[in-house]
Amino acid sequence: FEPVSVGIAIGAVSLTGYLSYSDWYCRFTECCREDRPLNASALKLDLEEKLFGQHLATEVILKALTGFRNNKNPKKPLTLSLHGWAGTGKNFVSQIVAENLYPKGLKSNFVHLFVSTLHFPHEQKTKLYQDQLQKWIRGNVSACASSVFIFDEMDKLHPGIIDAIKPFLDYYEQVDGISYRKAIFIFLSNAGGDLITKTTLDFWRAGRKREEIQLKDLEPVLSVGVFNNKHSGLWHSGLIDKNLIDYFIPFLPLEYRHVKMCVRAEMRARGAAVDEDIVTRVADEMTFFPKDEKIFSDKGCKTVQSRLDFH
Numbered sequence: 001f002e003p004v005s006v007g008i009a010i011g012a013v014s015l016t017g018y019l020s021y022s023d024w025y026c027r028f029t030e031c032c033r034e035d036r037p038l039n040a041s042a043l044k045l046d047l048e049e050k051l052f053g054q055h056l057a058t059e060v061i062l063k064a065l066t067g068f069r070n071n072k073n074p075k076k077p078l079t080l081s082l083h084g085w086a087g088t089g090k091n092f093v094s095q096i097v098a099e100n101l102y103p104k105g106l107k108s109n110f111v112h113l114f115v116s117t118l119h120f121p122h123e124q125k126t127k128l129y130q131d132q133l134q135k136w137i138r139g140n141v142s143a144c145a146s147s148v149f150i151f152d153e154m155d156k157l158h159p160g161i162i163d164a165i166k167p168f169l170d171y172y173e174q175v176d177g178i179s180y181r182k183a184i185f186i187f188l189s190n191a192g193g194d195l196i197t198k199t200t201l202d203f204w205r206a207g208r209k210r211e212e213i214q215l216k217d218l219e220p221v222l223s224v225g226v227f228n229n230k231h232s233g234l235w236h237s238g239l240i241d242k243n244l245i246d247y248f249i250p251f252l253p254l255e256y257r258h259v260k261m262c263v264r265a266e267m268r269a270r271g272a273a274v275d276e277d278i279v280t281r282v283a284d285e286m287t288f289f290p291k292d293e294k295i296f297s298d299k300g301c302k303t304v305q306s307r308l309d310f311h
């Protein structure tokens with residue numbers, strides 16, 4: 001036998017062996033698999049089929065995630081800031097994103113959800129929260145570089161806590177020997193929701209379709225609005241003026257027709273046939289604003305599930 005070809009053959013066998021072993025192993029236990037490319041068409045289909053009335057969020061999230069995951073050498077972690085009125089789909093989209101990155105979604109060991117009022121309720125404990133959060137992020141990113149961190153209720157988060165995560169979001173190659181460049185941070189907040197609603201209403205009043213609203217109509221209003229809003233959490237945290245947020249993603253207020261779509265989706269999810277009478281009744285029970293025109297749902301699709309229980 002010729003030693004070089006034997007060496008290559010052994011190498012090839014052990015590589016395939018390793019690959020099939022890791023495939024086999026990952027079937028039984030959850031694996032980080034940070035280099036696995038994102039299935040962009042599956043994400044696109046999910047967003048287009050499940051998320052109603054959010055053409056901008058669909059477009060930006062799809063572009064941002066596929067671009068980031070296809071980049072073998074990102075210069076910083078991906079940071080998305082989702083803004084909008086209550087019940088418009090911010091948590092829902094985070095769940096879709098999580099499921100497309102890790103099959104277990106929000107239950108994955110590599111996806112971490114923080115809710116300000118639940119995890120960081122006391123302002124006087126900021127120092128403690130800062131330490132705990134830094135340790136948690138450091139530990140989890142060193143275990144899985146492509147970990148996902150979702151921060152809900154950013155507008156209620158004490159700015160000191162955001163300061164604690166700031167170093168991880170920056171362009172550093174490594175922080176204390178760990179690279180954070182493959183991690184994904186998603187921030188959710190209601191801040192800027194009033195400005196998004198105003199623009200959407202202006203379009204409606206001008207007789208223009210909401211699908212005509214472009215990112216450029218909202219992005220400047222949004223970053224300025226959020227920046228000037230002292231309750232936004234991002235305010236004076238330096239995240240914005242240091243350009244650490246990659247994408248501001250607006251969620252538009254939902255209309256009557258979208259609420260109906262949510263009711264239908266919920267009925268299907270429960271395995272029931274869609275009953276249009278019930279769909280109309282549930283949608284009619286929701287409240288809408290502004291007072292005169294009654295176009296947008298006050299709570300988006302948020303109370304649809306509980307209202308459906310009554311029918």
Ligand SMILES: Nc1ncnc2c1ncn2[C@@H]1O[C@H](COP(=O)(O)OP(=O)(O)OP(=O)(O)O)[C@@H](O)[C@H]1O
Nearest residue numbers: 050051052085086087088089090091092262301302
């Ligand atoms: N645009 C949407 N398309 C489809 N379903 C939606 C949409 N918005 C909301 N829903 C439904 O309503 C539920 C509540 O919405 P979600 O929790 O995502 O709202 P949110 O924007 O995060 O609100 P909040 O700011 O109050 O936290 C979702 O689980 C989903 O079932």
